[in-house]
Amino acid sequence: MDSQIQKPFKVYLVSSPESPEFTLLTRSLTQSSLVGLDAEWKPVRTYQSSFPDVSLLQIACQLGGDSEPVSAVFLLDLLSIPLSSLWKPLREMLESPETLKLGFRFKQDLIYLSSTFCSHGCDPGFDKVEPYLDITSLYNLLYLKKHGRNAPKQTKSLSNICMEVLGFPLSKELQCSDWSCRPLTEEQITYAAMDAHCLVEIFNVFNSKVANTGDFLLKTTTLSNTMENVGLKELFAKHDLNDNALGMQFCEALSIVRSTIGSAAGQVIPSAERTIQRLPCSVNVPSDEFSKIVKKYGDRILLKESDRRPKTSKKKAKKRSSTNGISNVKHLEKFDDWQGIPPWDPSVGGDGYPKFLCDVMVEGLAKHLRCVGMDAAIPYSRKPEQRELIEQARREKRVLLTRDAKLLRYEYLINNQIYKVKSLLKNEQLLEVIEAFQLKISEDQxxxxxxxxxxxxxxxxxxxxxxxxxxxxxxxxxxxxxxxxxxxxxxxxxxxxxxxxxxxxxxxxxxxxxxxxxx
Incomplete structure (x- = not known):
């Protein structure tokens, strides 16, 4: 593997308090001064009477001296392990002044996590994370230096931040998958591990380029106008600040994760017991530098009593109009499935070649369709109006593929051929479209x-x-x-x-x- 790639990190699935993975987890939580936190749960509606239960908690730990740091990601299966065995070590870690916690908009995760533990008898749950650093704040510090102190703060996704700082984007394809199903797939394990590990990698870039380089942000002169369009990755290169993390590619990162989790999803890592024996006691961030970083950039998350109550919609519910006593919701349910003659059918003036238009919600499906030889276009603009989508599909005689249920509310779409994709994953979406439209796929295509x-x-x-x-x-x-x-x-x-x-x-x-x- 390329020498620029970071040393492989191990992934441990923790599903029992009697396992060696659990022992390694508890020891790592007390010895690491830097952890990255993320959580996953089954997708829910925006407004509901209770918080969703967290199904998986990801904790990325970094231990070891500067010469040989050890990185590990622990995936805590909260559906399998008794939460009472986790409550104390997690609470101590979240509140420990010696452990810097990293997250990406972690407050919502903390609310759901606290609610999950409370509902399983661990009351009180978690109400504080301190010291804490949000990855968004670190990115904005870098961005402000590049564009000047008066530049507006950026609202970036974690994937985009990874792209700019580490040089690879995060796939978010599995973000809305059902995390309550067991066993977890290998793809889910990979996704969850990368989401936590990247937080530590971004901090390492920030630590080496900013915190430990003589107040790089505060003392370096403002960049010239010729560099105003240079990304953060290129910005580091301009200052001769090479870093291994910058060379990491997402596909290579996936291979690192997959090489540690084995071929079967949920496989127990056999090296956990050996890892416990050789676990170093020193941490990667020196204590004096750690104190400086916490003092200068540290923050905290505090939950108020109002945060512990699910928010309900303030919008007045609209009365469902009906036609001949049938509500519009039921009236539109029949359009979820494909029906009618596709616009490429020769009987309606088509050329016989299937053609699709994938809106922004299923843009990844467009590339999969192209890979199997299908004509799959995307909208002309990044944020098209609904009528623009309809007109493009009509003019080019395409079937509009979408996951946007709102599009089904307009009856005039019925005559313009629209299909609502039900699956979440691209491979499953591809198979769904092939079956729905009876597409003939051959190896030659x-x-x-x-x-x-x-x-x-x-x-x-x-x-x-x-x-x-x-x-x-x-x-x-x-x-x-x-x-x-x-x-x-x-x-x-x-x-x-x-x-x-x-x-x-x-x-x-x-x-x-x-x-x-x-x-």
């Missing part, structure tokens, strides 16, 4: 469209020399491809070049498996 723009490839493949000429000033071809006898393909619309490398063959095999073409 795979990877036959440009995943970037939806264009078709030039039918005749390009030689290496032709590809080099086509790529000049547009796209860089890796040098190691020059000595290989491979064919290149170019999109007729955006001119993006593709070649049959490892990623191509992996993608082919993936969609053969997803679409069950080998059966």
């Amino acid at each position: 795979l990877m036959s469209r440009c995943t970037k723009c939806n264009g078709r490839f030039i039918q005749k493949p390009l030689s290496t020399e032709e590809a080099i000429e086509a790529a000049k000033g547009f796209q860089k071809i890796p040098n190691f491809l020059f000595n290989k006898n491979i064919e290149f393909w170019q999109c007729m619309d955006c001119h993006q070049l593709y070649w049959e490398g490892t990623q191509y063959h992996n993608a082919i095999q993936k969609f053969i498996d997803v679409c069950k073409l080998s059966d």
Whole structure:
């Protein structure tokens, strides 16, 4: 693996107080002065009479000296482990002045976590996290330095912050999956571990570039206008501040996680007992520097009594209008499933080739459809109006794919062909659309469209020399491809070049498996 990549971190699933993973967890909580916190629960409606139960609590710990830091992510299965065994060590860690807690808008997580423990007899729950640092605050400190003290604060997702600071985005595809189902899938374990681990990695960048470099934020001169459009990742490079975390790619990060969790989801890590024996006692952030960081940048979360009560909607409920005694809700339920003739059907003037328009809620589905050879467009603008979506679908004779239930409220959409996608995961969404529209997928169709723009490839493949000429000033071809006898393909619309490398063959095999073409 590339030498730039951070040392692999281990993932431990904690589901029993008698397990070695639990022993390692409790020892890590007392010895680590830096932890990252996140929580997952089953998706719920915005307004309800009670808080949802937290199903999974992720704790990323960093221990060890500067020469050999040890990183571990503990996934606490709150549906399996007795919460009474966790209440004391968690409360001590959350309130310990010697442990700096990291989170991303963690207050809501704390409210749900406290409610979960209270409902299982651990009353009082948790009402304080101190000292605490929100990753959003760290990002804003970096952003203000780049753009000046008067620049407005940014509202960034954790994925976008990771992209700018660490160089890779976080996939949020599983954010709304049902975290109450057991066993957890390997993908869920990977997602949950990365969400907690990235908090520690972002802090490490902040610590090395800001907190321990002579008050970098306060003493460095304002950047020149020529750098005002440079991202934070490039900003560090301009100041010759190299960091291993900046070279980490998301796909490589996934391989690190998967290499530690084994092939089966929920597998117990056999190395937990050995890890306990060699666990270092020193922490990664020196105590004097830790005190400076806490004093200067530290914050806290305090829950008030009002935070412990679920909020109810203040909006007056609208009366459901009815047609012939049938409510609109029931009236529109029938449009959840596909019905009627698709606009590409020759009987209604179509050309016989399926064509879809994926709105922003299922944009990832568009790329999956392209990978299996389907014509799948996305909206012209990032925030299209509903009528713009309808007009684009009508003009291009496409079926509009969406997860937005609000679109189903307008009866004029019925004649413009709309399909509400029910599945949450892209692979399942793809299979759902294939089945709903009876699409014929063959192995020859795979990877036959440009995943970037939806264009078709030039039918005749390009030689290496032709590809080099086509790529000049547009796209860089890796040098190691020059000595290989491979064919290149170019999109007729955006001119993006593709070649049959490892990623191509992996993608082919993936969609053969997803679409069950080998059966």
